[in-house]
Amino acid sequence: MRGYTVTAIDRSPFPAAVVQSAASASALGLVTKFDKHRPVYMAGDDAERFFEVESGAVMLYRILDDGRRQVVEIIFPGGICGLAVGPVHESCCQALMPSVLRSYKKTDLMRSDALRSRISQKLQSQLSSMHDHVVTLGRKTAQERVCTLILKLRDIENPPANEDGGEGTIALPMTRTEIADYLGLTLETVCRTLTDLNRRKLVESGQKKSEFRVKDLLRLRRAACCDA
Amino acid sequence: MRGYTVTAIDRSPFPAAVVQSAASASALGLVTKFDKHRPVYMAGDDAERFFEVESGAVMLYRILDDGRRQVVEIIFPGGICGLAVGPVHESCCQALMPSVLRSYKKTDLMRSDALRSRISQKLQSQLSSMHDHVVTLGRKTAQERVCTLILKLRDIENPPANEDGGEGTIALPMTRTEIADYLGLTLETVCRTLTDLNRRKLVESGQKKSEFRVKDLLRLRRAACCDA
């Protein structure tokens, strides 16, 4: 999509490589590439612009006073982030893997019905995903949470194709800590749960710690407690 | 707003009292009144229409196969519900107290930019509230969760007025079970926590079990872990 030729990766803490010149971008949005783990914005930053994920994935998280962190949302291509109600961002946003984001000014929404319509669609589906996540956090056990996440990632990486084949490697682009912070667990619990899923042959971990293969989709679904 | 004269309350399980004649409503939406605990829609229902809360409050919840329930969202006046991505609702919606809802056809969104713009705004703020809730469910203790809810209800009932006065009765329109299902706890834990907050004089329960008075706003804030 629109071939971004990255000339130089900016190593400065915040703005990553801007791929498209700002001059031509005001209407289309500004395309920017973010390396893995690079912050897109931080809580408290001025929220003049918001973002649409074009490729990769980002996570939104908040940190409580005493350091507890909760990843509130993982956003995949098509998703929106940074559309704050107030003047500043309330969460931090960071790339989970090399990602391309398109940013718009909040005021662009006023001007373009087409843009607003598209954004509105996305927000609806994100709200629905958040409902899923709330169920996961509020009512599921550690096992169920981990299985739910694996199924979700699987759905995103290979869209509804080999439904019951089950096989399919998932490149889980998160550290154990990130998984824990997303699922409201500790990293130790995530480890133990993954070890157990391996032993019970529901999943099989690959060479890299961050890759998994679903061995038994049916049992995994049951273990996740019915939804993906 | 716009004086609805309820002529007769329909006692049938689903459609409640329709306040405005459907004929004149296609553009403005259809105004309907729901008694306390009356379902607005159920998961699986056809999602042709969506709703905007005009007064009162509704809750959205999901039920897992084994009966565990999670209240995923509480929606106050101004909020939107029922805007499903698919053809059917994925959650159940039920009035927490006598409420007036205005419903629109999903296709109305196509036709009116003004409506879509307004809905989009609401969705943004609801998404932001969901983020708060995810932090609560993922990282807060039982105490912190209960305090967070009380503060949230307080903010809604008496909007930013007597900031540090602290006093102000909250009519908490939920049963212990509903609170528990919203906060990802059991009703026993909610009871014990409320009893404890009473003993410690952070809140004081009124005559009715569902009314509270904030005694010590500052300590309550601290106990909620910093955000409302």
Place this chain on the structure above:
DNA sequence: CGCCTGTTTGACGACAGTCAAATTAGGTGG
């Protein structure tokens, strides 16, 4: 008054958190 529903309190157990140590993976420089 009796019934039903919702709330409170208690005793006990389990799931997940905490603290700590061992092991592995990944990156850098010799």
Place this chain on the structure above:
DNA sequence: CCACCTAATTTGACTGTCGTCAAACAGGCG
């Protein structure tokens, strides 16, 4: 290519918060 260093992961032992099961209590209504 290997040694070394750091960060990430895994595993273990123990603890605590919250869930489960059960019983008592309170309130509303016919």
